[in-house]
Amino acid sequence: MLQTDSPQITPILEAARTAARTLATTPTGLKNQALHGIAGTLRASVTEIVAANALDLAVGAAGGLSTGMLDRLSLDPARINALADAVLEISLLTDPVGEVVRGSSLPNGVRISQVRVPFGVVGVIYEARPNVTVDIAAIALKSGNAVVLRGGSAAENTNRVLVGLLQNAIEQAGLPVASVQTIDHFGRPGATELMQARGYVDVLIPRGSAGLIQAVVTQSTVPVIETGAGVVHIFLDETADFQWAVDIVHNSKVQRPSVCNALETLLVHRAAAGRLLPAVLAKLAESGVVLHGDERVREIYPAAVPATEEDWATEYMGLELAVAVVDSLDEAIAHIRRYSTGHTESIITNDIVNADRFLGEVDSAAVMVNASTRFTDGGEFGFGAEVGISTQKLHARGPMGLPELTSTKWIVRGSGQVRG
Amino acid sequence: MLQTDSPQITPILEAARTAARTLATTPTGLKNQALHGIAGTLRASVTEIVAANALDLAVGAAGGLSTGMLDRLSLDPARINALADAVLEISLLTDPVGEVVRGSSLPNGVRISQVRVPFGVVGVIYEARPNVTVDIAAIALKSGNAVVLRGGSAAENTNRVLVGLLQNAIEQAGLPVASVQTIDHFGRPGATELMQARGYVDVLIPRGSAGLIQAVVTQSTVPVIETGAGVVHIFLDETADFQWAVDIVHNSKVQRPSVCNALETLLVHRAAAGRLLPAVLAKLAESGVVLHGDERVREIYPAAVPATEEDWATEYMGLELAVAVVDSLDEAIAHIRRYSTGHTESIITNDIVNADRFLGEVDSAAVMVNASTRFTDGGEFGFGAEVGISTQKLHARGPMGLPELTSTKWIVRGSGQVRG
Numbered sequence: 001m002l003q004t005d006s007p008q009i010t011p012i013l014e015a016a017r018t019a020a021r022t023l024a025t026t027p028t029g030l031k032n033q034a035l036h037g038i039a040g041t042l043r044a045s046v047t048e049i050v051a052a053n054a055l056d057l058a059v060g061a062a063g064g065l066s067t068g069m070l071d072r073l074s075l076d077p078a079r080i081n082a083l084a085d086a087v088l089e090i091s092l093l094t095d096p097v098g099e100v101v102r103g104s105s106l107p108n109g110v111r112i113s114q115v116r117v118p119f120g121v122v123g124v125i126y127e128a129r130p131n132v133t134v135d136i137a138a139i140a141l142k143s144g145n146a147v148v149l150r151g152g153s154a155a156e157n158t159n160r161v162l163v164g165l166l167q168n169a170i171e172q173a174g175l176p177v178a179s180v181q182t183i184d185h186f187g188r189p190g191a192t193e194l195m196q197a198r199g200y201v202d203v204l205i206p207r208g209s210a211g212l213i214q215a216v217v218t219q220s221t222v223p224v225i226e227t228g229a230g231v232v233h234i235f236l237d238e239t240a241d242f243q244w245a246v247d248i249v250h251n252s253k254v255q256r257p258s259v260c261n262a263l264e265t266l267l268v269h270r271a272a273a274g275r276l277l278p279a280v281l282a283k284l285a286e287s288g289v290v291l292h293g294d295e296r297v298r299e300i301y302p303a304a305v306p307a308t309e310e311d312w313a314t315e316y317m318g319l320e321l322a323v324a325v326v327d328s329l330d331e332a333i334a335h336i337r338r339y340s341t342g343h344t345e346s347i348i349t350n351d352i353v354n355a356d357r358f359l360g361e362v363d364s365a366a367v368m369v370n371a372s373t374r375f376t377d378g379g380e381f382g383f384g385a386e387v388g389i390s391t392q393k394l395h396a397r398g399p400m401g402l403p404e405l406t407s408t409k410w411i412v413r414g415s416g417q418v419r420g
Numbered sequence: 421m422l423q424t425d426s427p428q429i430t431p432i433l434e435a436a437r438t439a440a441r442t443l444a445t446t447p448t449g450l451k452n453q454a455l456h457g458i459a460g461t462l463r464a465s466v467t468e469i470v471a472a473n474a475l476d477l478a479v480g481a482a483g484g485l486s487t488g489m490l491d492r493l494s495l496d497p498a499r500i501n502a503l504a505d506a507v508l509e510i511s512l513l514t515d516p517v518g519e520v521v522r523g524s525s526l527p528n529g530v531r532i533s534q535v536r537v538p539f540g541v542v543g544v545i546y547e548a549r550p551n552v553t554v555d556i557a558a559i560a561l562k563s564g565n566a567v568v569l570r571g572g573s574a575a576e577n578t579n580r581v582l583v584g585l586l587q588n589a590i591e592q593a594g595l596p597v598a599s600v601q602t603i604d605h606f607g608r609p610g611a612t613e614l615m616q617a618r619g620y621v622d623v624l625i626p627r628g629s630a631g632l633i634q635a636v637v638t639q640s641t642v643p644v645i646e647t648g649a650g651v652v653h654i655f656l657d658e659t660a661d662f663q664w665a666v667d668i669v670h671n672s673k674v675q676r677p678s679v680c681n682a683l684e685t686l687l688v689h690r691a692a693a694g695r696l697l698p699a700v701l702a703k704l705a706e707s708g709v710v711l712h713g714d715e716r717v718r719e720i721y722p723a724a725v726p727a728t729e730e731d732w733a734t735e736y737m738g739l740e741l742a743v744a745v746v747d748s749l750d751e752a753i754a755h756i757r758r759y760s761t762g763h764t765e766s767i768i769t770n771d772i773v774n775a776d777r778f779l780g781e782v783d784s785a786a787v788m789v790n791a792s793t794r795f796t797d798g799g800e801f802g803f804g805a806e807v808g809i810s811t812q813k814l815h816a817r818g819p820m821g822l823p824e825l826t827s828t829k830w831i832v833r834g835s836g837q838v839r840g
Contacts, residue, residue: 021781021783024780024781024783025780025781104802106795106800106801106802110791110795112801114818117783119813120783120813198637198638202813202814203813203814217618217641218618218641221637221638223643223644223812223813223814224643225814241836243836244835244836247836247838248836248838250838251838251839252838255838255839346832359831360444360445361441361444361445363441363444363537363540363829364829365829365830366829366830366832367829367830367831367832368831368832368833368834369832369833369834370833370834370835370836370837371530371832371833371834371836371837372834372837372838372839374838374839375526375530375832375834375837375839376830376832380526380839381526381532381830382524382526392643393539393540393622393623393643393827394622394623394643394645394814394815394827395814395815397827397828397829397830398534398828398829398830399830407813407814407817408817408818409783409784409785409786409787409817409818410785410786410787410796410801410817410818410819411779411787411788412766412786412787412788412789412791412795412796413788413789413790413791414788414789414790414791414792414795415664415790416661416663416664416667416668416790416791417790417791417792417795418667418668418670418671418672418675418792418794419671419675419792419794419795419800
């Protein structure tokens with residue numbers, strides 16, 4: 001039953017539900033054909049997209065958007081072609097819809113099977129990242145979902161052009177044009193209505209800043225999958241291999257510091273601090289990383305600036321790192337328990353008991369031994385496409401691929417059975 | 421990171437988190453030992469439980485609780501022994517914690533595996549059903565979760581005694597006493613705080629009336645699994661077998677009319693109405709079912725009272741049934757789409773194409789062919805224990821057993837790998 005007080009966006013939501021019914025039973029081949037159409041349209045429309053994007057970039061620059069924000073907002077021909085490539089990759093992935101998850105024959109002969117089905121209507125609220133428009137639309141389409149997008153005012157011109165192109169390609173493939181829709185023209189009130197659209201929207205996914213995610217989680221009455229921040233830790237245990245410590249810490253922090261799986265806090269066992277920290281921190285400093293150390297770190301590496309309480313809870317998303325010496329594995333786990341956002345933590349160790357304890361006791365979406373935190377990623381995990389990385393425990397945890405955009409239903413086949 | 425404004429219940433939530441950490445790594449054998457202890461304590465404490473329950477029943481009767489509510493509130497020696505039996509059955513179920521859901525070796529040699537872990541802290545809000553206290557506590561314990569219960573004022577005396585017995589048995593098994601806690605003594609403000617306890621409570625499960633569930637869903641900022649109402653349909657298709665139609669409709673409506681998988685609306689193809697309805701409805705009437713029919717039903721079966729628009733959306737939970745004649749499968753599906761709560765729908769047919777269309781196009785937790793709707797049940801599905809039946813699409817859909825009370829985490833094992 002439908003329950004909503006959203007007068008403005010109701011027609012869009014109703015169109016989305018109707019489209020979702022068609023998409024739920026659309027064969028994979030037809031969905032792939034639409035994806036090929038989308039990729040072709042994107043490549044053929046580079047000039048149009050770049051022109052619309054230039055408008056958004058000009059407004060953003062005049063409005064004082066940060067360099068990082070402007071970079072995420074920007075689409076050039078190379079990026080547009082990469083988006084088209086990603087859409088083609090999604091067309092190659094296995095369709096999750098129809099997968100039989102489990103099943104059995106009951107003692108009375110009734111056969112039950114749990115089968116993957118699309119959610120139906122997926123809402124996405126994001127900020128100033130027009131690439132998300134194409135990525136999410138393609139992933140939703142492949143998984144049989146209609147999608148309602150709220151991409152924010154900063155990317156409004158770009159998103160309008162992109163949604164128009166997506167809709168044309170979808171319509172040409174014979175699928176409902178309302179498979180992909182935007183509510184950007186309704187502004188913030190539209191976003192609020194989307195969060196309250198119980199019965200219309202099956203799941204809402206926020207992607208963006210911690211503030212955006214927090215707002216969606218607290219204001220929504222529809223189910224939300226939270227893609228959260230990453231205050232990511234590495235613990236260098238007493239027995240950590242020297243070269244692994246140097247390489248993994250550097251890779252985790254420096255390879256792409258602006259993303260959620262990048263390292264933010266390094267913990268070192270006191271018995272290994274003297275052996276490891278000078279080389280580990282020197283290599284980071286060479287790459288321009290500003291180090292915030294506690295007292296014991298600064299004894300070994302005086303160039304570090306003093307760490308404050310705030311540093312332990314900070315997701316820098318840039319070339320900064322908090323570093324602390326701890327007395328034991330227990331103290332490392334306690335520190336992580338207190339400050340981690342539950343995204344990714346890694347231990348570098350040669351001690352099998354400590355490795356197992358770390359894996360068992362650290363409660364994060366991904367827990368690692370002797371590997372870079374940068375591996376928590378749908379592409380690296382072999383999912384092909386990534387909706388985001390969930391830091392909640394309900395439904396999806398860690399990198400989300402196509403199956404995470406589906407629900408299931410139980411198919412029950414009898415021959416007249418009744419319950420005794 | 422913890423985020424909450426719940427000053428009153430904070431100590432309880434913190435104790436629950438601490439207990440959850442222990443439970444997460446507690447071996448199955450020890451959890452089963454605690455379950456055996458609980459079963460033994462329940463059987464040994466029948467007099468004490470019945471006495472506390474008598475207080476609640478007296479207050480309830482004086483306060484004008486309905487007969488149905490008083491029945492659900494009531495615990496007698498037979499029911500208490502049945503609860504103890506159920507706890508022992510849960511001890512026999514496979515522990516979901518540690519199950520490897522999937523895994524692979526990445527091209528770089530990194531090995532990843534997705535492993536079931538407990539949620540952590542499970543909140544449950546329910547009303548006047550003390551059996552839920554024991555059921556949920558046992559299921560939560562077996563799946564490695566700490567549980568915080570809000571059982572409502574009507575069952576307050578019974579629940580206080582039950583929680584005390586549960587805690588004693590848990591403590592005697594060497595597990596944390598805070599594995600099971602109640603916040604009943606904080607009244608409604610405590611319930612509100614529980615719904616807002618982000619960072620403390622990993623999932624909240626409401627069980628009870630539609631009003632209770634609606635309140636929890638709209639007020640909660642923690643993730644919720646909705647166990648919703650069932651406006652359950654059967655469609656008698658043109659080719660429906662006569663005896664199956666009579667038996668399945670009767671069983672679905674009459675076998676236990678007060679539960680969510682009981683039939684509430686019967687739809688009949690017009691070409692089968694004359695053949696089937698007289699016998700189907702007569703058998704229902706014999707069992708005391710009040711029939712609400714549309715005009716075409718009343719032409720065939722004049723004893724039916726006229727159905728109103730409201731009837732189609734009503735979950736009677738008693739011996740009443742709405743009945744309509746439809747022109748086609750499409751009209752039946754459209755009716756279900758409009759009025760169903762997405763719980764269970766069944767088609768009685770011998771037409772394979774219609775059966776497949778019904779299974780594919782009806783968007784409910786359980787869709788059936790030629791079987792009683794009463795089969796949507798954790799016990800019938802072989803899950804052993806049931807937390808409830810989810811009518812949402814996120815995380816769990818349909819009957820929820822032990823695995824539905826778990827999340828997963830990714831275990832990543834490397835040997836120095838970094839991302840290129």
